[in-house]
Amino acid sequence: MKILFKDARILSMYEGEEIYRGDLLTDGDTIAYVGKENKDLKADRTIDCHGNLLLPGFKNAHTHSAMSFSRSLSDDLALQDWLYKRIFPLEDKLTPSDIYYLSKVSVLEYLSGGITACFDMYYHPEEMARCAVDMGFRTVLLGTVTNYRESVAEMVESYHRINGHNPLVTYRLGFHAEYTCKDEILKELARAAHELKCPIYTHISETQNEVEGCKQRHDGMTPAEYFESLGLFDYGGGGFHCVAFTDHDIEIFKRHGCSVVTNPGSNSKLASGIAPLTKFVEAGLNLAVGTDGAGSNNGLDFFYEMRLACVLQKLLNHDPASFDAMLALKAATVGGAKAMGLDDCLYLKEGQKADLTMIDLNKPSMQPLNNIAKNLVYSGAKDCVALTMIGGKIFYENGEFFVGEDVKEIYRKAQEITDRLKAE
Amino acid sequence: MKILFKDARILSMYEGEEIYRGDLLTDGDTIAYVGKENKDLKADRTIDCHGNLLLPGFKNAHTHSAMSFSRSLSDDLALQDWLYKRIFPLEDKLTPSDIYYLSKVSVLEYLSGGITACFDMYYHPEEMARCAVDMGFRTVLLGTVTNYRESVAEMVESYHRINGHNPLVTYRLGFHAEYTCKDEILKELARAAHELKCPIYTHISETQNEVEGCKQRHDGMTPAEYFESLGLFDYGGGGFHCVAFTDHDIEIFKRHGCSVVTNPGSNSKLASGIAPLTKFVEAGLNLAVGTDGAGSNNGLDFFYEMRLACVLQKLLNHDPASFDAMLALKAATVGGAKAMGLDDCLYLKEGQKADLTMIDLNKPSMQPLNNIAKNLVYSGAKDCVALTMIGGKIFYENGEFFVGEDVKEIYRKAQEITDRLKAE
Numbered sequence: 001m002k003i004l005f006k007d008a009r010i011l012s013m014y015e016g017e018e019i020y021r022g023d024l025l026t027d028g029d030t031i032a033y034v035g036k037e038n039k040d041l042k043a044d045r046t047i048d049c050h051g052n053l054l055l056p057g058f059k060n061a062h063t064h065s066a067m068s069f070s071r072s073l074s075d076d077l078a079l080q081d082w083l084y085k086r087i088f089p090l091e092d093k094l095t096p097s098d099i100y101y102l103s104k105v106s107v108l109e110y111l112s113g114g115i116t117a118c119f120d121m122y123y124h125p126e127e128m129a130r131c132a133v134d135m136g137f138r139t140v141l142l143g144t145v146t147n148y149r150e151s152v153a154e155m156v157e158s159y160h161r162i163n164g165h166n167p168l169v170t171y172r173l174g175f176h177a178e179y180t181c182k183d184e185i186l187k188e189l190a191r192a193a194h195e196l197k198c199p200i201y202t203h204i205s206e207t208q209n210e211v212e213g214c215k216q217r218h219d220g221m222t223p224a225e226y227f228e229s230l231g232l233f234d235y236g237g238g239g240f241h242c243v244a245f246t247d248h249d250i251e252i253f254k255r256h257g258c259s260v261v262t263n264p265g266s267n268s269k270l271a272s273g274i275a276p277l278t279k280f281v282e283a284g285l286n287l288a289v290g291t292d293g294a295g296s297n298n299g300l301d302f303f304y305e306m307r308l309a310c311v312l313q314k315l316l317n318h319d320p321a322s323f324d325a326m327l328a329l330k331a332a333t334v335g336g337a338k339a340m341g342l343d344d345c346l347y348l349k350e351g352q353k354a355d356l357t358m359i360d361l362n363k364p365s366m367q368p369l370n371n372i373a374k375n376l377v378y379s380g381a382k383d384c385v386a387l388t389m390i391g392g393k394i395f396y397e398n399g400e401f402f403v404g405e406d407v408k409e410i411y412r413k414a415q416e417i418t419d420r421l422k423a424e
Numbered sequence: 425m426k427i428l429f430k431d432a433r434i435l436s437m438y439e440g441e442e443i444y445r446g447d448l449l450t451d452g453d454t455i456a457y458v459g460k461e462n463k464d465l466k467a468d469r470t471i472d473c474h475g476n477l478l479l480p481g482f483k484n485a486h487t488h489s490a491m492s493f494s495r496s497l498s499d500d501l502a503l504q505d506w507l508y509k510r511i512f513p514l515e516d517k518l519t520p521s522d523i524y525y526l527s528k529v530s531v532l533e534y535l536s537g538g539i540t541a542c543f544d545m546y547y548h549p550e551e552m553a554r555c556a557v558d559m560g561f562r563t564v565l566l567g568t569v570t571n572y573r574e575s576v577a578e579m580v581e582s583y584h585r586i587n588g589h590n591p592l593v594t595y596r597l598g599f600h601a602e603y604t605c606k607d608e609i610l611k612e613l614a615r616a617a618h619e620l621k622c623p624i625y626t627h628i629s630e631t632q633n634e635v636e637g638c639k640q641r642h643d644g645m646t647p648a649e650y651f652e653s654l655g656l657f658d659y660g661g662g663g664f665h666c667v668a669f670t671d672h673d674i675e676i677f678k679r680h681g682c683s684v685v686t687n688p689g690s691n692s693k694l695a696s697g698i699a700p701l702t703k704f705v706e707a708g709l710n711l712a713v714g715t716d717g718a719g720s721n722n723g724l725d726f727f728y729e730m731r732l733a734c735v736l737q738k739l740l741n742h743d744p745a746s747f748d749a750m751l752a753l754k755a756a757t758v759g760g761a762k763a764m765g766l767d768d769c770l771y772l773k774e775g776q777k778a779d780l781t782m783i784d785l786n787k788p789s790m791q792p793l794n795n796i797a798k799n800l801v802y803s804g805a806k807d808c809v810a811l812t813m814i815g816g817k818i819f820y821e822n823g824e825f826f827v828g829e830d831v832k833e834i835y836r837k838a839q840e841i842t843d844r845l846k847a848e
Contacts, residue, residue: 068791072798076734076748108788112807268735269802271744299789299803304728308735310500311692320695324500364532365723365806367492367835368842374496378693379723382789382807383536383823399807399823411791418792 001392002027004043008358010034011055011373012348013333019372024054026354029167029391034348052386053359053372056348057116058302059336061261062240062290065106065131066099066122069418070295079207079270087295090421098421099127101413107137108407109300111396114357114385119201119261119290119340121174121240123149125158129169135403138355138390140340142174142201145189146181152188159196168391170341173237177203178214178223190230197235199258199341202227204239207272211244224249233258238339240290241266242280243273250283259286259339262331264308265299266292274316277309278323287331288339303380306332310377325377358387425816426451428467432782434458435479435797436772437757443796448478450778453591453815458772476810477783477796480772481540482726483760485685486664486714489530489555490523490546493842494719503631503694511719514845522845523551525837531561532831533724535820538781538809543625543685543714543764545598545664547573549582553593559827562779562814564764566598566625569613570605576612583620592815594765597661601627602638602647614654623661623682623765626651629673630665631696648673657682662763664714665690666704667697674707683710683763686755688732689723690716698740701733702747711755712763727804730756734801749801782811 005024012034025033025041033041074086094102099122110118117138120128125141132139141162143155155173162171173196175181175189193200204223205211211222218226225248227233233252238259242249245260253260260280267273280287289309291300306328313323337345345353361369365379376384388396401407429448436458449457449465457465498510518526523546534542541562544552549565556563565586567579579597586595597620599605599613617624628647629635635646642650649672651657657676662683666673669684677684684704691697704711713733715724730752737747761769769777785793789803800808812820825831 070794071792071803072795075795075798075802076745078743078745082744105788105791112788113805265735268739269744271738271742271746274739294803297802298799299731299805301789301803301805303805304731307723307728308732311689311732314695315692315698318695319502320506320693321500321502322695362832362835364529364536364831364835365725367529368495368839370842370846371496371499374499375722378499378721379495379718379725381537381723381725381727382805383809385807407788408786411786411788415792418794422794 002032002043003392003394004041004046005054005358006046006048007051008049008054009051009361009372010348011053013056013330014347014349021051024348026389026392029353031348031350031352031354033350049358052361054348054356055359056333056345057355057357057388057390058114058332059288059340059342059345060110060115060118060291060300060302061288061336061339062263062292063106063118063120063300064122064293065103065118065120065128066094067293067295068102068105068414069421070293071298074295075298082270093421096124096127098417099124100131101410101417103128103131104135104410105414106294106300107131107135108401108403108410110137111388111401112385113301113303113382114388115300115302116355116357116388116390117337117340117342117345125162125171129162132169133166136168136390136393136395138168138342138345140342141169141171143172145175145185147185152185152192156192156196172201172341173198174201177210178226179210186230186232190232193232193235199235199237200232201237202239203241205244205249206241206267208244222246222249224252228252228256241272241275243267243275245276247279250279250285253285254283259288259335261288261290261339262309263290263292264312265297265305268308268312270296274312276316277313278317281327286335286338287327288336289328289332301382302332303382306377325374328377329373354392355390357385357389359384360386426456426467427816427818428465428470429478429782430470430472431475432473432478433475433785433796434772435477437480437754438771438773443477445475448772450813450816453777455772455774455776455778457774473782476785478772478780479783480757480769481779481781481812481814482538482756483712483764483766483769484534484539484542484715484724484726485712485760485763486687486716487530487542487544487724488546488717489527489542489544489552490518491717491719492526492529492838493845494717495722498719499722506694517845520548520551522841523548524555525841527552527555528559528834529838530718530724531555531559532825532827532834534561535812535825536809537725537727537806538812539724539726540779540781540812540814541761541764541766541769549586549595553586556593557590560592560814560817560819562592562766562769564766565593565595567596569599569609571609576609576616580616580620596625596765597622598625601634602650603634610654610656614656617656617659621659623659624656625661626663627665628663629668630691632668635668646670646673648676652676652680665696665699667691667699669700671703674703674709677709678707683712683759685712685714685763686733687714687716688736689721689729692732692736694720698736700740701737702741705751710759710762711751712760713752713756725806726756727806730801749798752801753797778816779814781809781813783808784810
């Protein structure tokens, strides 16, 4: 199947390239042509973009898709009440197939917001893998090792079982956090990373409290310092949150080529603080953006995350000039793809995967056209998303989903599961 | 014309009333019936809501609608560069009819986001009044007295000329700020407020810098203290921004029944700071929400403002339990109407104006239905707005505008004006 987007504005996100007017042709799951030349391109379907904007889809580099059940279930509560009284007890009741059905609601939300891939951290990764394949959604799954649930052996088994089976789905090594993994597990994780020569990812320094606890447990070391001492990052990887990161933590991440995935929506709603993104960028770290799960954020919306990331840096640095919108746009697209190992989903360029979104510039918040990229970050919202394509297939167009099943049935099933979880 | 909304979920915003399932009938510009009883209601048009949510439209209690030209024109700059190099020079070139055409783009944006009224502060208020009447948009205009442009006499003339002519448009007394109005003008303003027995509104304590300047000029008094000493608030009114408000300023506002209009999007993007909303609410002040103009925010989107207002309070107070979402929803609807003097636009109740919005709960970010009001604040976005009605007329439905003219022509005209302003 070949799809031709004619007369688009193209924001390729390729370093140094400005927005230009041109065409884009897909062939199968790949971009076959993109450029300004007036070629006579043939396709099975031609979409006249009338100057609307094409850009790479957003990469949601930290999420827990199955947590849709927890949306608006535990807001405006103290952190411990939120986690221990509301989230954990319900999670304990989840069956593997619940995870499959609940994740579908989040995938619909991603599609409606121009998100074309996610880095998903949850138990029973085979369930989200099944959801991804059934819905056509590009997904990088992540280990979720803790003292209580997933073991390192199970993680390694998932790694071998999931990778290489479907071009849409990959699996990476990961663990929950320092405070949920005892020493011997962390050492076992480091051995696994070394054996597989693989990067590893984790929640890290989400709160100052977490950092203080780690220092007490581990000779005054921050989580990043402790993980480095164990050799966990010898093959790179990355961290989610990184709110209470020190300058030395930044150096460690730089040394090992680790990515930072920021979660401004979740960190502000849980009052965890503001991550020093400006410092990360100045240090040359790869920065990505994630929504976190629906229990803590609660919308999985990259327009909100990008805008919030920018304005929080301006507040933190007392400087309206700090953290230019383009940094957020880069983190939300290229930075996310890099963090997730999706090196063929970086740009709108020939040979890259056809993962993209079209923005309707005929929405009032996109007018006038003084600076389209800044419009996107500072006044864009989900109503501007006209189309979302993954691997050359259109899954969302003009407010309608094309996911091979009835959307209301997905909602009905998720509500049924949620009601069962909430029942005593 | 009578319109019947059947089988809706109704969030009336009436104190203490929960969401219930029922019907709402409009008659002319008024709500003729709303309730649970299964009445045999007749109408010219019946809309089956299938359980979607009706609530009062959002009230944008501080904006400069004509500033659509300045969207994405001056982002990520230092405050003084933004104002003096980018905004003021272009504003100087605006003709009255430019204001008419540029305001239309903002009205479209309000409609697409469920906003049904605005409190508009700009020069040549007769132009925005004309735009409001032509587009059917409820507007409270505000004086914009400064040393340089609008005089107190002109403000009083606008007050008499605009009020009482069209049910959609009212006019209130206002001035730009302490730092742009010299003593004799402020005293003249106080005399006008006393003569007309009217509330008065102004930008106030937007930054700490502004407060320090005022203290130097006026014997150590903050703007609120100084205005009180002049008797400006003897008939009430309100203030926009209120970021650097002291406890004594809050007492003053409480004493005079003044409203606080918060602008979290603008205040964070310009790095002005975070207004202490929690304190305002604890003190019993009426709190409203405004977007400010497109030059500083840049999207005029109440979903963003509500969510941002909540998460910034959580960050400010280091407490995820502070500033419950319902406070933001109340400020965005009832609080705004009160601040603007729209006492017939407070609730979805019989006899109130039929100013409302319908939210499509069949969007993935609205699922599952654990807590619909919190979904609205924490995961709502403009794609959830199914319909916007003002004075019993539908102006936006399923992504289409019904404003009596071609939307693309409105964009074309605004772009033409913007390009002219930007040209040397």
